[in-house]
Amino acid sequence: MIDFAVNGTLMRGLELNANLLKVGATFVREDITAPIYRLWSIGDRHPAMFRVKENGRAIALEIWSISPAALGEILLSEPAGLSIGKILLSDGQEVLGVLGEPFLCEGQKEITEYGGWRAYIKHSNV
Structure with missing residues (x-):
């Protein structure tokens, strides 16, 4: 099994979480990245995050x-x-996760x- 980081609509209770559940993925924990990322809303449908x-x-x-x-x-x-790439977590661990390509933003x-996406959608009522 692989640790896999998600930062948008695949998260628990959100629109595409069923995609994870139907392939047998199991929730491990909430976490945060190292402070080296930026986040965009793509048409208020989903986020895109990439390293800076x-x-x-x-x-x-x-x-x-x-x-x-x-x-x-x-x-x-x-x-x-x-796409899938390596994400650096706040504790220094690297995991695979969802990243956005800069052109998308x-x-x-x-x-x-x-x-984060949850805080954004709560604030903006998306």
């Missing part, structure tokens, strides 16, 4: 346990511009200041 050299922030996410085969299935169901609303 400066002015980053810790972003809230969830860690799930998932099989390698299921990870591939999840990646195929993600929107274009989202062009012209979109940056929401880094909220510290």
